[in-house]
Amino acid sequence: MFSPEGPTLRELTVQALSSVERGYDLLAPKFEHTPYRTPGRVLDAVASALAPMGPFGAGLDLCCGTGAGVDVLARVCRERVTGVDFSAGMLEVARGRVALEGPALSWVRADARALPFGPEFDLVVSFGAFGHFLPRELPGLFAQVRSVLRPGGCFAFPVVAPPRPGSRGYWTLLGFDAVMRARNALWRPPFVMYYRTFRLGDVGRELARAGFRTDLHALPEFGRRPDGSPRVRMVVARRLP
Numbered sequence: 001m002f003s004p005e006g007p008t009l010r011e012l013t014v015q016a017l018s019s020v021e022r023g024y025d026l027l028a029p030k031f032e033h034t035p036y037r038t039p040g041r042v043l044d045a046v047a048s049a050l051a052p053m054g055p056f057g058a059g060l061d062l063c064c065g066t067g068a069g070v071d072v073l074a075r076v077c078r079e080r081v082t083g084v085d086f087s088a089g090m091l092e093v094a095r096g097r098v099a100l101e102g103p104a105l106s107w108v109r110a111d112a113r114a115l116p117f118g119p120e121f122d123l124v125v126s127f128g129a130f131g132h133f134l135p136r137e138l139p140g141l142f143a144q145v146r147s148v149l150r151p152g153g154c155f156a157f158p159v160v161a162p163p164r165p166g167s168r169g170y171w172t173l174l175g176f177d178a179v180m181r182a183r184n185a186l187w188r189p190p191f192v193m194y195y196r197t198f199r200l201g202d203v204g205r206e207l208a209r210a211g212f213r214t215d216l217h218a219l220p221e222f223g224r225r226p227d228g229s230p231r232v233r234m235v236v237a238r239r240l241p
Contacts, residue, residue, distance in 0.1 A: 005033040019189040020132055021086055024065075028089030031066050032097070038068045038127040042232070045219040046125070046158055047072045049234050053154065056122040059103075060084060060148060063112055063129030067094035070105065072125060080104040082121075086111045113140055117148040124148065124155045130198040138203070142210035146239055155212065155237040159200055161225060203235070212237035 007015070007030045015023040024031075031037060050056075050072070057080075059073035064083030073081040081103045085091050091107050098105065110116050112129075124145050133141055145155050163169030173195040184190040207214045214237045218230035225231055 005030065007034065016183070016191060017187060018191065020191055020193070023191060024087035025089030028066070028087065028093045031090065031093065036128070037066070041221065042127070042158055042219075043068055043072050045221045045232070046127075046156065046234055047075045048221075049217050049219060050076045050123070050125075050156060053236070054123070056154075058082070058121045059123040059125065060117070060121045062124055062126040062145065063132070064094060064107075065090045065127075065129075067098040069125045069127045070094070070098050070100075072127075073123065074100045074102055074105075077103050077123060080106070082106050082108060082117075084108045084110050084112070084115065113137065113144060115144045115148050119148060119150050119153075121148050122150055122153045124153070126155075126157045130157075131193050131195055133198075134192060134194075135197050135202065138206045139210060142206055142212070142237075146211050149239040151239060151241050153239045155207075155235075155239070157235055158219065159198075159203075159233050159235055161229060161231050161233075162196070162199075164225075200233075200235075207235075207237045211240050213240055214238075 007027060011026065015026050018026065027034070054076040056077045059077035059081045061067065061069035061073055061081070061083045064070060064085045067083050070081055070083045081100065083091070083094055086109060088109055091109055095107055108116065149155065163173065177194045177196050180191070180193055184192070204214050214235060217234045217236060219232045219234055222230070222232040
């Protein structure tokens, strides 16, 4: 799973026994060499799907990590791009890794549950971060996103179809979440990271309650499942007046 430049088993263990913030501070220098980084194929597919909806003015990468989503925003935003994350270590790596020639770029350290912005963005994206939020936190999270979007602004993120029950992927994710629940029951501080809590139906309902109109866009680059449904969709939630 990891390249030689990636973290060792000991380093991963220390990270897993830390808080989410401290864990990512520790992982940050080697994060680009882990499978946790959003694959370039996903980033390219989202950028291609967003392009016909733009161009946008200002864009925000929510829970930006080392800045993968900032690269997407730079392709579809004309004015400025901002990355926000609560891990100082991840932001430090992002600052050294990402350089844009087009829109202005800034980095802000903040919690996604308490964003320090007004309604100043036209597009918010996020990649691979929602497992760090418990289901009960989604209303507050989506309310924060709505608060930083201008009327008509978009909140976009990819969602992978869940693995078929009984498949190897299904049991892998189920086992991972079970281990994390056991870890958090026995150890403090908690490390919130679950793969099976961010369900598309629940997400759609919470987005509607938060004041969004939601559309689903298949990402054809990833094909379809045997039942004909897309393997990967992009959720586009537009802020209602």
